[in-house]
Amino acid sequence: MTRTLRDLVKGFPRSTDGFPAALAFCKKHKVPAAVVTTLKVCAFKGWIECDSGLRLGSFAKLPSANRGVHRRALDNGFLIVGECPNGDPLAVELATKKMVYISHDVMHEQDEEDEWDDKSVARTNLTIDRFWSRAEDEKDFPCDYYAATE
Numbered sequence: 001m002t003r004t005l006r007d008l009v010k011g012f013p014r015s016t017d018g019f020p021a022a023l024a025f026c027k028k029h030k031v032p033a034a035v036v037t038t039l040k041v042c043a044f045k046g047w048i049e050c051d052s053g054l055r056l057g058s059f060a061k062l063p064s065a066n067r068g069v070h071r072r073a074l075d076n077g078f079l080i081v082g083e084c085p086n087g088d089p090l091a092v093e094l095a096t097k098k099m100v101y102i103s104h105d106v107m108h109e110q111d112e113e114d115e116w117d118d119k120s121v122a123r124t125n126l127t128i129d130r131f132w133s134r135a136e137d138e139k140d141f142p143c144d145y146y147a148a149t150e
Contacts, residue, residue, distance in 0.1 A: 005039075008048065009042060009044055024063070025062045050135040052135045054084055078091035078093055088145045098126060099131035100123050102121055103145040122148035
């Protein structure tokens with residue numbers, strides 16, 4: 001059975017704090033409507049931690065994420081929506097609407113103007129729903145960039 005993101009966040013306290021700002025943030029940064037629709041179910045407070053250790057961030061907090069690595073991610077076509085236990089960001093590649101792991105080690109070694117490539121991004125073929133469903137259900141699901149590249 002394929003679970004959805006809605007299934008994963010069921011029962012978590014909902015929050016509308018910052019929700020209009022999150023929608024405006026997505027519009028400003030041209031986040032595809034399909035991604036926004038999926039992420040809208042994540043207007044809860046705080047983080048959701050999966051058994052794999054991956055953490056899904058709250059959609060309502062997106063506007064506060066427009067600095068540092070989040071800005072660089074957006075500049076490179078990615079929207080950060082979570083993190084790995086070691087601090088590697090998890091993001092949606094806006095062009096493909098698929099999830100990626102971003103190596104925080106490689107990313108910090110690059111100059112600010114460098115584009116991110118396959119040395120810093122491990123792409124998956126998973127939509128947001130499938131990624132988080134598998135992260136919750138699969139015991140050996142990759143827990144960071146390096147595990148995803150093996």
